[in-house]
Amino acid sequence: MSMTINGVSVDDTFAEAFGMSGTGIIITADTLKWARIAATVATGFGTSVIGCGAECGIDRDLTPDETPDGRPGVRILMFGFSPDALVPQVKNRIGQCVLTSPGSACYSGLKAPLSIGLGKAPRFFGDGFQTAKKLGDSRYWRVPVMDGEFVVEEETGVTTDAVGGGNMLIVGKDRTGLLETAEAAVDAIAKVDDVITPFPGGIVRSGSKVGAKYAGMFASTNDAFCPTLRGTVKSELGPDSLAVLEIVIDGLTSKAVADAMRAGLKTVTDIGAKRGVTRITAGNYGGKLGQHHYHLKDLI
Amino acid sequence: MSGLTLRLKAPATERINLSEITPAKLAALSSHAMARLNVGFDKGGLALGDAFDISGNAGDTLTIEGSGASLDFAGSGLDSGTIRIVGNAGAYAGRKMSGGKLEIRGNAGNFLASRATGGMIHVSGNAGDNLGGVIAGDRFGMQGGIAVIDGNVGDRAGEKMRRGTVIVRGKTGEGAGTRMIGGTIWAEGGIGPLPGLMMRRGTLIGPSVDRLLPTFVDCGKHDLVIVRVLSRYLKNVLGDLAPKPMPLFIQKIAGDMATIGRGEILLPAS
Numbered sequence: 001m002s003m004t005i006n007g008v009s010v011d012d013t014f015a016e017a018f019g020m021s022g023t024g025i026i027i028t029a030d031t032l033k034w035a036r037i038a039a040t041v042a043t044g045f046g047t048s049v050i051g052c053g054a055e056c057g058i059d060r061d062l063t064p065d066e067t068p069d070g071r072p073g074v075r076i077l078m079f080g081f082s083p084d085a086l087v088p089q090v091k092n093r094i095g096q097c098v099l100t101s102p103g104s105a106c107y108s109g110l111k112a113p114l115s116i117g118l119g120k121a122p123r124f125f126g127d128g129f130q131t132a133k134k135l136g137d138s139r140y141w142r143v144p145v146m147d148g149e150f151v152v153e154e155e156t157g158v159t160t161d162a163v164g165g166g167n168m169l170i171v172g173k174d175r176t177g178l179l180e181t182a183e184a185a186v187d188a189i190a191k192v193d194d195v196i197t198p199f200p201g202g203i204v205r206s207g208s209k210v211g212a213k214y215a216g217m218f219a220s221t222n223d224a225f226c227p228t229l230r231g232t233v234k235s236e237l238g239p240d241s242l243a244v245l246e247i248v249i250d251g252l253t254s255k256a257v258a259d260a261m262r263a264g265l266k267t268v269t270d271i272g273a274k275r276g277v278t279r280i281t282a283g284n285y286g287g288k289l290g291q292h293h294y295h296l297k298d299l300i
Numbered sequence: 301m302s303g304l305t306l307r308l309k310a311p312a313t314e315r316i317n318l319s320e321i322t323p324a325k326l327a328a329l330s331s332h333a334m335a336r337l338n339v340g341f342d343k344g345g346l347a348l349g350d351a352f353d354i355s356g357n358a359g360d361t362l363t364i365e366g367s368g369a370s371l372d373f374a375g376s377g378l379d380s381g382t383i384r385i386v387g388n389a390g391a392y393a394g395r396k397m398s399g400g401k402l403e404i405r406g407n408a409g410n411f412l413a414s415r416a417t418g419g420m421i422h423v424s425g426n427a428g429d430n431l432g433g434v435i436a437g438d439r440f441g442m443q444g445g446i447a448v449i450d451g452n453v454g455d456r457a458g459e460k461m462r463r464g465t466v467i468v469r470g471k472t473g474e475g476a477g478t479r480m481i482g483g484t485i486w487a488e489g490g491i492g493p494l495p496g497l498m499m500r501r502g503t504l505i506g507p508s509v510d511r512l513l514p515t516f517v518d519c520g521k522h523d524l525v526i527v528r529v530l531s532r533y534l535k536n537v538l539g540d541l542a543p544k545p546m547p548l549f550i551q552k553i554a555g556d557m558a559t560i561g562r563g564e565i566l567l568p569a570s
Contacts, residue, residue: 028525069528105525131501131562133484133526134444134463135533142526151525 003297007273008280010296015167015261016284017292020049020079022162022252023086023116024059024109024194027098028073032061038101039074042093046078047199050218054089055079055164055250057196059109068107069151075109077196079250083158087116094152095122099143105151108138110252112157119143119152159252163292166249166257167283169207169225170268174276175243179203181272182245185264192263194256195249204246210285222283240278254292262299269300303361303382306352312370315390316351317341319373322400323381327358334358369409375402378419391428392435394421397445410454411435413447416464421447422541429454429473432461432483442466442483446534448541455492458485461502465534467543477504480563484530488543491565499556499563505546507568509553516555521569523548 002011027042029035039058046056059075067073078093080086098106099122108118123130123141130143132154139154170185172178186202189195197203212220223229224236225244237244247264251257268280282296304326316339326334335349348354352364360381364374367387375383376395384403385393391409394402397416407425413432431453432442441461452470462481471489478495480502493510505527527546534542549569554561 068532069525070532071525071528105529129562132482133503133530134482135465135530136537140526140529148522149525151529 002279003300005269005300008269008277010265010269010300011279011281012295012297013282014284014287014293014295015165015282016287016290017163017165017167017257017294018290019160019292020055020081020162020164020250021083021086021158021160022077022079022110022250023090023156023158024252025076025078025090025094025118025156026062026067026073026107026109027076028062028067028069028071028105028107029101030071030103032072032074034101034103035072035074036061038098038104039076041101042097043076043078043198044097046093047204049080049164053080054086054093055196055198056089056093057198057202057250059194059196060190068153069105071105077109077194077250077252079162079164079196079198083114083116083160086158090116090118090156091121094118095125099125099145099150099152102147107153108156110157110159112159114158114160115155116158117154118156119154122150122152123154125150161254162250162252163254163257164250165290166251166261166292166294167246168261168264168268168296169244169246169281169283170272170277171237171241171244171279171281172272172275172277173240173242177275178243178245178277181268181275181277182247184271185247185267188263188267189247189249189260192256192260194253195251195260197247197249197260199246199248202247204248205243207244207246207283210289236281238278242276246283257292258294258299261294261296265296265299303359303363304354304356305363305365306348306354308352308364308366308368308371309350312351312368314346314370315341316346316371317373318364318371319376319392319395321348321362322375322378323358323360323362323383324379326362327360329358367406369407372409374404375400375421378402388425394419394447397421407451408449412449413442413445413464413466414438415440416442416447417444419445420537421445423447423449423451426451426470427453427457429456430459431457432464432466432485433457433459434461434479440481446537448538452489453487458483458502461485465530467534467538467541469543472506477502477563480504486534486543495565496556496563498559500560501562503563504565505543505567506565509565509567512553512565513556515558516553516565517557517561519552519554519564521549521551524550524552524566527566 043056340346455473
């Protein structure tokens with residue numbers, strides 16, 4: 001039984017999400033512009049753990065007061081199937097994308113009982129000229145590079161209580177208005193700490209279902225939500241639905257994902273109807289695969 | 301805050317050994333057993349109760365009053381709680397300390413914080429030679445923790461120091477950082493002559509250095525991120541006791557090139 005809020009129909013369904021491992025990393029630079037550049041590159045190609053190895057994104061900007069070196073920074077989050085799966089992702093992304101970025105430094109962005117290497121591998125770029133400074137419980141590596149030193153903390157925390165795959169599907173009859181609404185929802189979600197929306201601009205246009213007719217494909221197009229297939233498949237879309245956009249949310253805690261979904265849903269129901277949004281629903285697998293269920297009616 | 305107070309009954313005529321006299325250890329003893337603890341160096345022994353008036357209740361704080369330079373090993377083995385010494389302390393204060401806080405409201409003798417691995421030491425006066433230094437039979441000097449000396453320190457501070465941080469509000473004596481392996485000595489009043497002999501790694505920071513060894517080389521002026529990290533860390537941990545941040549640009553002098561040369565002396569860029 002769906003409900004209607006401000007002219008937007010909200011399905012009585014739930015988003016099904018999965019337990020994941022997550023880590024946080026702080027990237028600083030001489031300016032916020034360069035911290036963002038390093039963070040953007042380090043989180044690139046990090047939309048889906050299926051094909052990218054990790055789901056990555058920028059959590060938020062940090063003021064100089066919030067960073068270990070008093071420079072502007074950005075906190076990024078990375079999510080994977082396990083702490084071990086995150087190790088090569090962190091190593092490669094920090095080594096190739098942050099170490100290489102002018103003026104950058106890199107620190108732990110999550111305190112947790114478990115930890116994984118952050119600068120453990122990239123320090124060897126120093127070819128024996130690297131030195132360490134241990135301050136309290138943290139060890140910082142100083143790797144000589146051509147613009148000075150790349151400072152990187154040895155380890156960062158990792159949590160196994162993270163959640164990946166919180167989601168909402170926004171259905172509309174106007175593609176431009178639908179995209180504007182989804183953008184506004186992503187902006188609202190960005191204000192929630194400890195979450196990311198890992199897809200391009202935080203929005204997915206290619207929602208997937210599990211499996212495919214082709215061998216070796218783990219996921220394929222969600223035909224039930226493809227408007228151009230309406231009439232040819234068992235469609236989930238009504239006659240006035242022109243397009244569907246999905247927002248996928250990963251968070252360090254289940255509460256953070258729920259808060260983010262709440263913020264996104266509020267934005268869509270507040271402004272969506274005027275922009276042609278007709279309906280909100282969510283993706284699930286019948287509740288059999290994911291440990292975390294976020295019922296839309298509980299978050300409205 | 302509960303705690304015991306030890307007040308020296310009379311000026312000491314022999315050296316007193318306060319090794320392993322910690323709040324936690326005293327809290328586990330009856331008052332009778334406490335008074336019988338041997339704090340002497342010779343075979344005859346000197347009972348704690350004979351040397352000190354003991355008052356208060358055992359807890360997380362131990363205050364030692366009326367002390368003097370003959371009280372050795374104060375705070376040795378401290379792993380939690382606070383030891384407050386009102387007056388001077390002798391040699392080896394804070395040796396093998398791994399946690400807690402040692403406050404010396406006076407001067408400290410030689411070998412303060414030798415082989416310490418953690419905890420915080422604050423000396424309101426001066427400290428003697430070999431602060432955080434190695435003693436015969438030990439492999440390393442200070443290996444962790446923080447020591448803040450409000451006054452000056454003697455010669456060879458940080459000899460074979462491996463980790464940890466020493467803040468000196470005054471000046472270091474000759475040969476600070478001799479054979480240093482790691483850690484940081486930050487002397488706000490300046491670094492004494494000939495620092496870092498055979499230093500392998502580690503950092504000496506100060507506004508000036510009296511005379512450099514010829515085996516130290518100028519690496520130029522730099523904006524070092526690690527110095528900012530260090531300053532913020534010390535501000536977070538020490539609050540008002542933290543040294544004033546260094547200027548943005550710093551002259552880095554590397555050495556000792558007679559060994560691997562990964563050590564450094566950092567001075568304000570002129």
